Amino acid sequence: MQRQIPISELSKEQLQILYDRMEQELEHLRSSLRTLHTAVSRLQRSLQCLDSLSHKEKGSLVMVPLTSSLYVPGSLADTKTVLVDIGTGYYVKSSIDKAEDYLKRRLKTVKTEVEKLQQLVSTKQEQYEYVSVALREKLIQTTG
Amino acid sequence: MFSVASFLLEQNKNNNNPSEPSSSLVPTAKFLEDIDKVIEEQGGTSAVFQALEQLYTRYKILDSSLTRQKKSFQEKIPDLTNALQVIRWLQQRPTAPSQETGSSASEEETETTFELADNIYATAIVTKKDPQVVYLWLGANVMVEYSLEEAESLLKENLDGARDKIQQLEKELSFLREQMTTTEVNISRVYSKHLKIKG
Numbered sequence: 001m002q003r004q005i006p007i008s009e010l011s012k013e014q015l016q017i018l019y020d021r022m023e024q025e026l027e028h029l030r031s032s033l034r035t036l037h038t039a040v041s042r043l044q045r046s047l048q049c050l051d052s053l054s055h056k057e058k059g060s061l062v063m064v065p066l067t068s069s070l071y072v073p074g075s076l077a078d079t080k081t082v083l084v085d086i087g088t089g090y091y092v093k094s095s096i097d098k099a100e101d102y103l104k105r106r107l108k109t110v111k112t113e114v115e116k117l118q119q120l121v122s123t124k125q126e127q128y129e130y131v132s133v134a135l136r137e138k139l140i141q142t143t144g
Numbered sequence: 145m146f147s148v149a150s151f152l153l154e155q156n157k158n159n160n161n162p163s164e165p166s167s168s169l170v171p172t173a174k175f176l177e178d179i180d181k182v183i184e185e186q187g188g189t190s191a192v193f194q195a196l197e198q199l200y201t202r203y204k205i206l207d208s209s210l211t212r213q214k215k216s217f218q219e220k221i222p223d224l225t226n227a228l229q230v231i232r233w234l235q236q237r238p239t240a241p242s243q244e245t246g247s248s249a250s251e252e253e254t255e256t257t258f259e260l261a262d263n264i265y266a267t268a269i270v271t272k273k274d275p276q277v278v279y280l281w282l283g284a285n286v287m288v289e290y291s292l293e294e295a296e297s298l299l300k301e302n303l304d305g306a307r308d309k310i311q312q313l314e315k316e317l318s319f320l321r322e323q324m325t326t327t328e329v330n331i332s333r334v335y336s337k338h339l340k341i342k343g
Contacts, residue, residue: 042262043262045261045262046261046262046263046264048261049260049261049264050260050261050264053260053266062268063279064256064258064268064270065258065259066227066230066256066258067223067226067227067230068223068281069223069227069280069281069282070227070230070231070278070279070280070281070295071278071279071280071281071287072234072270072278072279073270073277073279074256074268074269074270074271075268075269075271076266076267076268076269077255077267077268077269078266078267079266081267082260082264082265082266083257083264083265083266083267084263084264084265085262085263085264085265086263091265099264103263103264
């Protein structure tokens with residue numbers, strides 16, 4: 001059963017613990033936010049790549065990566081279809097338009113998550129600052 | 145390199161004893177046989193204690209830096225082995241018939257799927273030409289064109305170099321751990337002497 005205890009009733013040790021824990025939570029949330037931002041920029045880059053592929057003609061010269069540092073000259077075989085990695089080892093062959101759609105959908109989902117997380121972070125930040133002010137006052141009270 | 149109290153370190157003997165391991169990076173810690181003498185010379189247990197702690201911290205920093213280097217080399221090895229495998233496969237494919245026979249293009253073509261972007265793969269045709277060139281990404285925005293043979297020897301060199309470096313680092317690390325143990329023993333002996341003096 002949860003009882004709401006106003007912050008002013010907490011002792012300074014309890015406030016300190018609360019302060020530290022909130023700081024940790026905030027750090028976790030911020031790092032999740034950073035991961036999501038990376039995901040967003042990677043999806044946007046994939047979209048750009050798809051777009052530039054659609055403008056190339058079949059047979060145009062490309063550098064084909066065979067490993068992360070080894071490239072071989074080759075020519076584009078198919079500029080109409082691509083393979084999309086949808087996770088857990090499944091790949092879907094689809095047209096460029098469908099692939100673009102898929103990426104745009106994923107981008108939208110991630111962006112919504114980013115917004116939700118951003119809101120959560122700002123609420124937590126406010127609470128954190130409130131606790132920090134209360135802690136400081138408690139410290140002044142007991143030592144002053 | 146280590147600006148630490150010299151009374152804690154072995155002075156560099158010029159390999160009179162080749163069986164004794166030494167290292168270019170890790171200073172050898174001296175086992176303090178006669179603690180009392182050292183304490184007297186340095187004027188008090190806390191001076192000795194501080195010097196020992198400083199040495200120990202430096203050892204710990206060295207440890208983490210060497211471990212990090214070793215890890216980065218270990219990460220490069222699978223990449224290099226993969227690239228070498230690919231080059232060998234490229235070499236083994238039958239070459240295109242020479243121009244003199246006048247036969248029209250029946251070059252060996254392979255269709256490959258390559259990573260266009262994060263989760264998107266596209267197809268391309270790789271033809272075997274003679275001379276076959278490959279491009280190697282050397283890092284720092286540098287990419288160089290190599291013939292197959294040059295690329296193979298470069299990658300092999302890098303791979304062997306990485307393996308050697310890892311072995312070397314492992315030797316340094318084990319020597320370092322020995323020195324750390326010596327220092328730890330010194331610290332505990334000085335500390336117990338300190339307690340005896342006090343109590």
